[in-house]
Amino acid sequence: MNIYSPTDTPEFNSGQSYDIAIIGAGPAGMSAAVTAAEAGASVVVLDDKPKAGGQIYRNVTNSPLTQPELLGEDYLKGAALVEAFEKSSTEHIHAANVWHVGDNGEVLFSRDGGTQSLTARELIVSGGAMERPFPIPGWHLPGVMSAGSAQVMLKSDGLVRDDAVFVGTGPLLYLIVAQYLRLGVPVKALVDTTPKSAYLDAMAEVGGALSATSMLRKGLLLLNEIRQAGVPVYRFASDLQITGNSAVTGLKFTSGNEGRQLEAEHIFLHQGVIPNLNLTRAMGLEHHWCDQQLCWKPTLNRWGQSSLDTIAVAGDGSGIVGADGASVMGKLAALNQLQRLGQISADSRDQQAQPLFRELERLNKFRRFIDRLYRPIKAHRIPESDDTVVCRCEERTVADLKRGFELGANGPQDLKGMTRCGMGPCQGRQCGHTVSELLAQWRGISVAEVGYYRLRSPMRLLNLTELGQFSRVEPKPSTTGAAS
Amino acid sequence: MKNANSDVLIIGGGIQGCSTAYNLARQGVSVTVLEKDWVSRHASGVNAGGVRVLGRDVAEVELSKASMELWHGLDDELDADTGFRARSLINIAADENDMETLRKREALMHGLDYHHEKMIDQQELRERLPHVAPHCVGGVVSEQDGYAIPYQSTLAFRRAAERFGAKFVEGVAAQRIRKIGQQWLVETNQGRFEAEHLVNCSGAWADQIAVKIGDNVPLTHSAPMLMITTRMPHFATPVVGAVSRPLSFKQFENGTVLIGGGAKGFADRENNRTRLDYAKMAVGARNAVEFFPIMATASVNRMWAGLEAYMPDNLPVIGGSVNADNAWHAFGFSAHGFQMGPIVGQVMAELITTGRSRFDLNKFRIDRFERKVL
Numbered sequence: 001m002n003i004y005s006p007t008d009t010p011e012f013n014s015g016q017s018y019d020i021a022i023i024g025a026g027p028a029g030m031s032a033a034v035t036a037a038e039a040g041a042s043v044v045v046l047d048d049k050p051k052a053g054g055q056i057y058r059n060v061t062n063s064p065l066t067q068p069e070l071l072g073e074d075y076l077k078g079a080a081l082v083e084a085f086e087k088s089s090t091e092h093i094h095a096a097n098v099w100h101v102g103d104n105g106e107v108l109f110s111r112d113g114g115t116q117s118l119t120a121r122e123l124i125v126s127g128g129a130m131e132r133p134f135p136i137p138g139w140h141l142p143g144v145m146s147a148g149s150a151q152v153m154l155k156s157d158g159l160v161r162d163d164a165v166f167v168g169t170g171p172l173l174y175l176i177v178a179q180y181l182r183l184g185v186p187v188k189a190l191v192d193t194t195p196k197s198a199y200l201d202a203m204a205e206v207g208g209a210l211s212a213t214s215m216l217r218k219g220l221l222l223l224n225e226i227r228q229a230g231v232p233v234y235r236f237a238s239d240l241q242i243t244g245n246s247a248v249t250g251l252k253f254t255s256g257n258e259g260r261q262l263e264a265e266h267i268f269l270h271q272g273v274i275p276n277l278n279l280t281r282a283m284g285l286e287h288h289w290c291d292q293q294l295c296w297k298p299t300l301n302r303w304g305q306s307s308l309d310t311i312a313v314a315g316d317g318s319g320i321v322g323a324d325g326a327s328v329m330g331k332l333a334a335l336n337q338l339q340r341l342g343q344i345s346a347d348s349r350d351q352q353a354q355p356l357f358r359e360l361e362r363l364n365k366f367r368r369f370i371d372r373l374y375r376p377i378k379a380h381r382i383p384e385s386d387d388t389v390v391c392r393c394e395e396r397t398v399a400d401l402k403r404g405f406e407l408g409a410n411g412p413q414d415l416k417g418m419t420r421c422g423m424g425p426c427q428g429r430q431c432g433h434t435v436s437e438l439l440a441q442w443r444g445i446s447v448a449e450v451g452y453y454r455l456r457s458p459m460r461l462l463n464l465t466e467l468g469q470f471s472r473v474e475p476k477p478s479t480t481g482a483a484s
Numbered sequence: 485m486k487n488a489n490s491d492v493l494i495i496g497g498g499i500q501g502c503s504t505a506y507n508l509a510r511q512g513v514s515v516t517v518l519e520k521d522w523v524s525r526h527a528s529g530v531n532a533g534g535v536r537v538l539g540r541d542v543a544e545v546e547l548s549k550a551s552m553e554l555w556h557g558l559d560d561e562l563d564a565d566t567g568f569r570a571r572s573l574i575n576i577a578a579d580e581n582d583m584e585t586l587r588k589r590e591a592l593m594h595g596l597d598y599h600h601e602k603m604i605d606q607q608e609l610r611e612r613l614p615h616v617a618p619h620c621v622g623g624v625v626s627e628q629d630g631y632a633i634p635y636q637s638t639l640a641f642r643r644a645a646e647r648f649g650a651k652f653v654e655g656v657a658a659q660r661i662r663k664i665g666q667q668w669l670v671e672t673n674q675g676r677f678e679a680e681h682l683v684n685c686s687g688a689w690a691d692q693i694a695v696k697i698g699d700n701v702p703l704t705h706s707a708p709m710l711m712i713t714t715r716m717p718h719f720a721t722p723v724v725g726a727v728s729r730p731l732s733f734k735q736f737e738n739g740t741v742l743i744g745g746g747a748k749g750f751a752d753r754e755n756n757r758t759r760l761d762y763a764k765m766a767v768g769a770r771n772a773v774e775f776f777p778i779m780a781t782a783s784v785n786r787m788w789a790g791l792e793a794y795m796p797d798n799l800p801v802i803g804g805s806v807n808a809d810n811a812w813h814a815f816g817f818s819a820h821g822f823q824m825g826p827i828v829g830q831v832m833a834e835l836i837t838t839g840r841s842r843f844d845l846n847k848f849r850i851d852r853f854e855r856k857v858l
Contacts, residue, residue, distance in 0.1 A: 100762060408639075424785070427785075458786075461785060463784065467765060
């Protein structure tokens with residue numbers, strides 16, 4: 001029997017520390033690891049999936065599909081990075097669910113049914129993005145999924161759904177539909193919510209820069225591919241409403257000034273991605289609201305260094321930059337930390353960083369264009385109908401929140417206390433942005449002034465048995481950067 | 485806001501301050517509450533919500549029993565939903581040593597003519613808590629105990645106080661406190677507040693306010709930690725504690741289970757925040773599973789800690805200043821003050837309006853440690 005005594009408290013911060021711990025093995029995390037390991041740092045990468053690659057390059061080196069090339073060249077090009085990462089001296093701890101990162105360099109994660117801890121001098125958070133919530137009437141019904149989840153099912157298990165209706169906007173949406181069609185999966189319809197005005201606004205943003213024009217063409221080519229496959233495409237759609245009582249039965253919307261109705265058992269929603277904030281918020285990093293991307297972002301300097309100087313954030317978790325931008329950011333964050341650790345000089349850092357900064361600038365221009373073109377419209381971000389569910393975990397509707405607001409809850413944190421909105425297992429991931437924007441609208445102030453939930457570890461669920469079992473991970477002698 | 489005057493100025497918008505404001509305002513006294521953050525921000529909003537008479541120090545029993553009566557009618561009195569549920573509280577005895585501890589406690593309580601704590605044997609324990617681990621041998625139950633939702637309860641007092649005209653000013657910290665003639669003057673970051681009476685209900689910051697009033701007090705602060713699970717099938721109706729282990733939990737109506745037990749994290753009072761001690765959390769997790777094997781697969785959803793004030797004897801300070809007239813203290817509840825909130829508000833209102841209390845407050849004097857030196 002396990003009797004409590006102060007002496008059985010596990011020791012946390014004894015023993016060896018890593019130079020750099022990286023959370024997330026997507027393009028940012030892998031690039032950072034390769035850069036840091038090459039310079040001789042002891043590096044550990046923690047990732048929740050069985051294989052490196054992140055969302056975008058998920059299973060790229062071991063796809064369950066017989067013809068993974070059908071998923072496109074943007075997917076396949078990840079294989080080289082995954083291989084470079086696997087060849088590096090980085091210690092890769094896969095299937096590790098990080099649930100706490102302290103400002104003291106302590107990282108706690110669940111693995112193999114227990115909790116493991118390690119410490120590192122510097123940390124890079126590359127936790128990636130999540131899909132933006134799409135709070136329209138009926139989005140909580142069984143049968144509704146995000147298009148991204150549909151892609152995850154496809155990439156990791158080769159699972160698909162026949163005759164689904166895809167709804168929303170953004171390059172990822174068109175790509176997933178095209179991927180489905182190339183694999184021979186029937187798609188019922190694509191309901192495109194990109195407003196007509198967005199095309200003009202986006203072109204005005206970049207004045208017809210070549211990269212932007214080619215991007216626009218890429219999107220239109222995908223749309224064309226979808227049309228030619230015989231899939232009905234409804235453009236400039238608005239007034240979305242998912243029908244059904246206990247499960248999805250269909251979708252109502254307006255397109256071309258005409259009310260329309262489609263029957264469907266599966267609806268896949270997507271209106272772009274936003275940084276996954278649970279890690280960086282729970283760590284207490286400073287954040288700010290970004291009007292261009294309509295999301296909260298950790299506040300960083302040009303090296304990705306956060307308000308806590310030992311912690312950097314890189315990749316889509318810092319603001320949406322795409323896979324190429326993430327890779328560049330990962331390298332920059334690693335270079336800066338190598339310099340902070342005394343493993344390279346400031347001159348060497350700056351010299352290696354110069355082309356990377358130029359590349360990032362080029363990508364950012366292009367990003368402004370995409371952000372403008374696929375900007376989710378207000379009605380799809382800030383729900384209007386009283387019955388629309390905002391918090392799916394606790395099933396709180398717009399009306400519930402309005403009541404809490406009228407009772408005096410002015411900020412997301414008060415509203416959480418009053419209504420339980422954001423208290424469920426997702427820790428507000430699905431409702432945080434909606435709540436910030438709703439409160440800003442009700443109060444007639446900016447989202448920045450409204451703020452966000454105060455989050456705490458654990459950043460994800462862990463069970464009591466996992467929590468109760470502790471062990472410590474230290475650098476293997478072969479990977480310590482003792483030479484430096 | 486400049487030179488705001490009222491009869492009574494309360495520093496601290498936790499449950500003690502809000503309840504005191506309510507009990508004064510309903511008698512027509514003009515009250516202002518100053519809160520440096522926002523009402524119910526700290527211990528009053530984030531505690532475990534236990535509403536118990538069981539296991540109280542004998543010095544607190546009379547107050548605690550009177551408070552419990554108030555809890556049973558509180559939603560009606562305040563016209564609000566505090567989330568109070570009388571579910572009973574059971575402290576579990578894990579072995580014969582625990583039973584011996586309970587028998588001694590029973591003799592003490594019966595000697596004082598208190599009969600609200602009742603010992604139960606192993607069979608009754610299993611009837612009341614079918615999922616308890618087989619090695620547990622018995623326990624003690626208090627039938628009228630239960631839990632409430634802390635944030636809602638504190639807010640309920642605030643709203644009721646406001647309906648009687650009390651004013652709450654949030655985001656205002658007392659920087660300088662002076663007494664000029666019969667008036668207390670409190671300088672803040674948002675102007676000056678004046679009142680005839682000053683009440684210190686500042687929780688983990690109460691020693692700083694006490695010093696400004698003129699009273700020294702050996703207060704410490706810490707960060708008791710809690711965690712809550714996702715929804716589980718219903719398995720426990722009573723609130724559960726353990727006689728000699730740091731374990732306490734309650735299952736709410738929505739199925740979530742709140743696990744506490746007194747393990748403390750790190751209190752960073754200057755920065756208004758806490759850090760958790762995950763190794764101690766792990767011990768709490770193991771204890772929960774040991775007493776209730778069904779919790780082995782429970783998913784932890786959130787963990788947190790609140791900033792709480794402790795006195796060396798774990799008893800609160802309730803009463804007047806010893807060095808200044810018309811200054812009053814109610815703080816230092818040492819992690820069990822939430823249940824006392826309703827009665828403490830009444831006591832403070834009595835003291836301020838009549839100078840007396842129907843309770844014996846001698847054990848709660850602010851200078852009780854000063855008198856003991858050598």
